[in-house]
Amino acid sequence: MSDPTTSQEAFLGPLGILFIGLYVSSLLVVGWFGLRARKEDTLNDFYLGGRNLGFVILLFTMFATQYSGNTLMGYPGKAYRSGFEMIFVVASMVTVTAVLFIYAPRLRRLSELRGYITPGDFIQDRFGSRTLTNLVTLMGILALVNYLITNLKALGYVVENVTGGAIGFETSVAALAVVMIAYEAMGGMRSVAWTDVTQGVILFVGGLLLLAGALAVYGGGETLTTLQRERPEMWSLPDTRSLTTWLGTVILLGLGNALYPHTVQRIYASRSQRALQRSLQIMVFMPFFISLVMILIGLLTAARFPGLDATESDRAIMYLLRDLAANSPAMKAVGVIFIAAVIAATMSTIDSALLSMSAMVTADFYRPLRPDVPQERLTKFGKHATVFVMAAAVALTIWLKDKTIFSIIVFKHELLIQLAPALMIGVHWKRLSAMPVLVGMIAGAATAVTMTLGIGWPETKPLGMHAGVWGLAVNLVLLLGLQAVGGKGGRAESGSTVRQ
Amino acid sequence: MRAVLYPLLALFVLASLPWVFPTGSAGEVMGLPGWAVYTLVVSLVYASAVSFFVRRFWDAGEAGKGALSEED
Numbered sequence: 001m002s003d004p005t006t007s008q009e010a011f012l013g014p015l016g017i018l019f020i021g022l023y024v025s026s027l028l029v030v031g032w033f034g035l036r037a038r039k040e041d042t043l044n045d046f047y048l049g050g051r052n053l054g055f056v057i058l059l060f061t062m063f064a065t066q067y068s069g070n071t072l073m074g075y076p077g078k079a080y081r082s083g084f085e086m087i088f089v090v091a092s093m094v095t096v097t098a099v100l101f102i103y104a105p106r107l108r109r110l111s112e113l114r115g116y117i118t119p120g121d122f123i124q125d126r127f128g129s130r131t132l133t134n135l136v137t138l139m140g141i142l143a144l145v146n147y148l149i150t151n152l153k154a155l156g157y158v159v160e161n162v163t164g165g166a167i168g169f170e171t172s173v174a175a176l177a178v179v180m181i182a183y184e185a186m187g188g189m190r191s192v193a194w195t196d197v198t199q200g201v202i203l204f205v206g207g208l209l210l211l212a213g214a215l216a217v218y219g220g221g222e223t224l225t226t227l228q229r230e231r232p233e234m235w236s237l238p239d240t241r242s243l244t245t246w247l248g249t250v251i252l253l254g255l256g257n258a259l260y261p262h263t264v265q266r267i268y269a270s271r272s273q274r275a276l277q278r279s280l281q282i283m284v285f286m287p288f289f290i291s292l293v294m295i296l297i298g299l300l301t302a303a304r305f306p307g308l309d310a311t312e313s314d315r316a317i318m319y320l321l322r323d324l325a326a327n328s329p330a331m332k333a334v335g336v337i338f339i340a341a342v343i344a345a346t347m348s349t350i351d352s353a354l355l356s357m358s359a360m361v362t363a364d365f366y367r368p369l370r371p372d373v374p375q376e377r378l379t380k381f382g383k384h385a386t387v388f389v390m391a392a393a394v395a396l397t398i399w400l401k402d403k404t405i406f407s408i409i410v411f412k413h414e415l416l417i418q419l420a421p422a423l424m425i426g427v428h429w430k431r432l433s434a435m436p437v438l439v440g441m442i443a444g445a446a447t448a449v450t451m452t453l454g455i456g457w458p459e460t461k462p463l464g465m466h467a468g469v470w471g472l473a474v475n476l477v478l479l480l481g482l483q484a485v486g487g488k489g490g491r492a493e494s495g496s497t498v499r500q
Numbered sequence: 501m502r503a504v505l506y507p508l509l510a511l512f513v514l515a516s517l518p519w520v521f522p523t524g525s526a527g528e529v530m531g532l533p534g535w536a537v538y539t540l541v542v543s544l545v546y547a548s549a550v551s552f553f554v555r556r557f558w559d560a561g562e563a564g565k566g567a568l569s570e571e572d
Binding site for chain 1: 506509512513514516517518519521522523524525528531532533535536539540542543544546547550551553554555557558559560561
């Protein structure tokens, strides 16, 4: 049996590649059905599916979008490197729903009343400041570009690895990007949400099957014994400074994931309050079926393939698939299902981020410049913007190929959580005015960026806490202070609805 | 009533990390690190609480007038 960590053999044969090809083609068919189901050529219909996502579709589209290539490829690699500490991430994903509980009900009602398409629509309607709206949109786009890159990167690794290099990293990233642009341009949110149902099921089943299969082959007890022998340090509780860093990670991931523009878009797209409420009641338990499962799989790889470096550990799960497949045809089938899950989930995440970026560029940047342009031309502009953004993301992905995935994920959240006061406090506190929010956000982002890069600060994580959390503290202190001395309250001037 | 739940959620976030265990603690529960099991149990309680809050305390605010600002 060949060494799974050095094998260059293709995991997928011609049949497997055909299976993946058929799956990818089926997305184009779904895109076409999405186009056929279109009721009107408007931003509302294209970007929000006519605000008609029911409980089941909403649950799966939130699930498949939130758990993706980052979870399936990044988490096992991080668990390989960090050990049981990675279990702290489960609380961060529970926190995502807790944060949504705080701001989503009221934001959804406002979006229904006033016709929001993007987070920027709420900010503009609520605060009446174009500067603040542009800043929020720009930060959202930066975060999503990052999100696109991490997922495209995961996609490239998977395809290259499972085809034994027959389809290279660069080729797979570029080809799948073209497919995603095509089906998204046809069906918009409907195509994205409909494919998410299938993708969510495959994602849910794929992870669980792989864990069950690996435990059946290696044995849970034996794996633990091996792990304790190879990596005894994993059993020791980290020191208080490390726990503080993990607390920062929980805050970063919990707030950041709940504030993603595409998450906000799904709040707007829900058919009713009840549909959103029911989907969140279930969503909150998903970390135990995905995040935790992938962490346990990462620990299994640490026991099975000791001694991998940081870059290799991100690929450890692929080594596991090869190793299991060599044991039995059944495990080979489980491996194929898991690969399908990775590709499905990753593509569903990318298309959601892309749709959201397209919406922001169109509704927040282009529409204010050309207020008289009809809806169909706005939608057309958004589709062109999608192509440009995707091309840039593909180029960056290829350039960042050899950096570890998890570090990219964390950096993105440092900026994204600076949006929390504008959305979470702004939706509840009617007297909050634009200036304190704007100043707080700029100061928070500047703190997060300079501290992360080590510019003007003695260390990048003072007291062990992430730069983004320090930035958020600065953000909040300034917001509250400035509001107390000069806040005038409410919207600045316009106050007109954005419904079109 | 709903606002009272926010600090409670923050407490859950804090409690999900095993601060109460001494640094270097290596006690085991079913072969797993005790502090890791603690974190999982607290996270499950946290998730159950959030699910209950979403079901019981979902509040979209008042309709229409006053939705955005005091002058609205």
